[in-house]
Amino acid sequence: METLINKFRKVAPKAAMVMAVAAGAALQGCSNTDGGNTSATAEGVASDAASAVYVAPGKHDELYSFLSGGFNGQVSVYGLPSGRLLKIIPVFTQHGENGYGYSEESKAMLMTSHGFVPWDDLHHPKLSRTDGQTDGRWLFVNGNNTPRVARIDLTTFETVEIMEIPNSAGNHCSPYPTNNNEYVIAGTRFSVPLDMKGGTSDVSLDKYEEEFRGSISFIKIDKDKGDMDLDFQILVPGFDYDLANGGKGPSEDWVFFTTYNSEKAGTLKEVGASQNDKDFLAAVNWKLAAKYAKEGKIHEMPANYYHNKLDKDTHTAQSTVKKKVRYLLPEECPGMMYLLPAPKSPHGIDVDPSGENMVVSGKLASAIPVFSFSKMQEAIKNKAFDGEKNGIPVLKYEAVLKAEVKEPGLGPLHTEFDGKGNAYTSMFVSSEVVKWKLSDFTVVDRIPVYYSIGHLMIPGGDTKEPLGKYLVAMNKITKDRYLPTGPELAHSAQLIDISGEKMKLLLDFPTVAEPHYAQAIRAEKVAPNSVKFHKLDENKHAHAVKKEADVSVTREGKNVIRVKMTAIRSHMTPDNIEGVQVGDTVYFHVTNLEQDWDVPHGFAILGANNAETLIMPGATQTLKWVPKKEGVYPFYCTDFCSALHQEMQGYIRVSPKGSKTPIAFSTGKKKQNIPGVAASH
């Protein structure tokens, strides 16, 4: 068997050749300088780049793009083509900016069977779909580290649901939505010794081969509301499952997973998992799996996982702990799952818009294999098997292979499609995007990126109808691209024009944390549905007060104080509070009475050990505060809301424990000219 090093030796001359070509182009560029660029890396920029990405002040971008933040646990929203950052959506992470994960309402969102986990590694955003097209309703994202899948509502751009995935140990090949959101499918990256009670067993680590297993989860999505429900899992052989993607058209009942470590190495995977010349692409017929699950092939085991949901009317998250999970075993479900041999630690699996070509990027392979869905069907019919693994038939490589893209570059990772018969593959090692034709599998163009690209994204490039105008390259390294910021530099996204024959670099823009993958959608599918404010009438928060006359400060039991207060431009009611004692747990339930767009109010108090909270118009949010010392503490609005924002403040007096100071609260000496508030209905 060929060792890795030999493989690289073989490829090296080709790489050198590519570099020589690139250098030649660069030199030529220098001799006919256009625009006096001094940086060598600015050479690739199209001459009309500025006008192509210019979105005039006050004009809106054509597309929303959602970039995962990797290790920051967030999603960032950028406008395209301008590359303007529009919003950061906290998902698996606490966010001091608005109190997400700190406020009493949102804490439950980050609960797991491991307790409160205020961070995760967010890799893959996927937009919900109708008829194999993005529909702009929800964005599903994965938490890789503490296995979770979250749903973001695109009317509010808020995380509204997070579900923990049991029997998973690294939710990486996730979340893949089927073409009508029937399921969101999530596979584990790490296999672990499942104890079949929802946890892992205390097993010797050299028992990897016998004891370790993976799982693929099928999350059912409510058609109208988007709510998730873990329907069942398939317990799969103990490989590492890397990425998932689904079929379209003829192949739409199928979902595919790349795997590595078919060697089942439990240690030094770098070497151990890079020995086999072929790992596998796992093909699962999800429709058949769902049928088996319905028809009694299903087993059930105890489990323990959290399902957290934000209620739209109370703006409050609640956790439910689920105690059971249903599962299928592939060996008992004929026809449900097949393995396709795929060269050398395959990473990306991408199905073209026609649903026929399955492109597998072997990150250590020198060619890109393209499988044919129709050949796969044929091979299944003819039982063109090459043995089996854990009862799962392995198809013959030659029987399913359509073609190999030769000499694409080094380190192919991901492929997306432009809907015009072209595929674009990211090359991590040679830092480039390579364009090739689906008709004859030949490379037709390449463009350097800066540097070490991971995923790439074409709006709708993973759906039936891509918008083949732009490509976004998501890069890991940015040395010399931006002003230096110490040892850590911003990661980078690059916008490339793919509308013509040749790819053209249009724009670099920095990203927040590490962009793993992205999705983009035409703005008109999302913007018109954007919520401008929550209706106060529909606010069902347990501690909401809808007019100033109803505010209250009450002592509950021995040492809990509940402040139900309101915020409106430009005051809080009450703004003078007395009778609180050292050590009391004070809950500030703040209702924002505004019914106008873009008028959130913030609430912050001196010495709070958590965060501020930001309250959207019409909503109620709660900040917990435990004063440790007597005195007078100011509180105030943190979101500049009006000409009198700075005056939007108040005081709370804290007396010693056991003091006789009675509870008192007020705003102003007399009610004079306090505006409308919530007109009583």
Add this chain to the structure above:
Amino acid sequence: MKAYQKVLMVVAALSLGLLFMFPMWKIYLKAPQYPEGLELHIWVNKLGGSSESVLQNFNILNHYIGMEPIHAESFAELKYMPYIVIFFMITGVLAGLAGKRKLVLSWSILLMLCGAAGILDFYLWLVRFGTNLDPMAAIKVPGMTYIPPLLGNKVLLNFEALSLPSWGSLGIFLAITISCFTYFLSLKGKRPHFLSRTPKAALS
């Protein structure tokens, strides 16, 4: 009066019904921080606007300069105006059915008078709200009042206020126009009745 003239008069009376279907008047406010604008709609029986919470938003803006908050309850007019309109609709229909020219004319004149009174009343409440400012107001601009325009536009601090009649007012306009028209049609071939009466009156 001929049959079609009677029908016309009934149409005139019924066109007042537009007042219950559309606002009479709209006041638009626009400022740099309100690119979407704020609209106050004045109906014959209520206050409304471009959004449900428009009054609250008007009042929030007004409170900086010390204007009294506007509530539907502050206007007795909104309570009795619908009855006046209904009265006109019924009497107009009756006048049409009766086919009496004299009745048609008096109805039109009375409606015109009421319309004029309504506009005067509207102007007076604009003045009341624009000038009756709280001495404790946060923003005080010496000599400044905030009377929105009765018709047309005017700049009030950073706000551009535009005031225009709306489809509801068209009801009154149509009622007056059609009834007058009916009256003049019914005069065809005759001397207008006030002219024929005048000499008699002069003689007596």
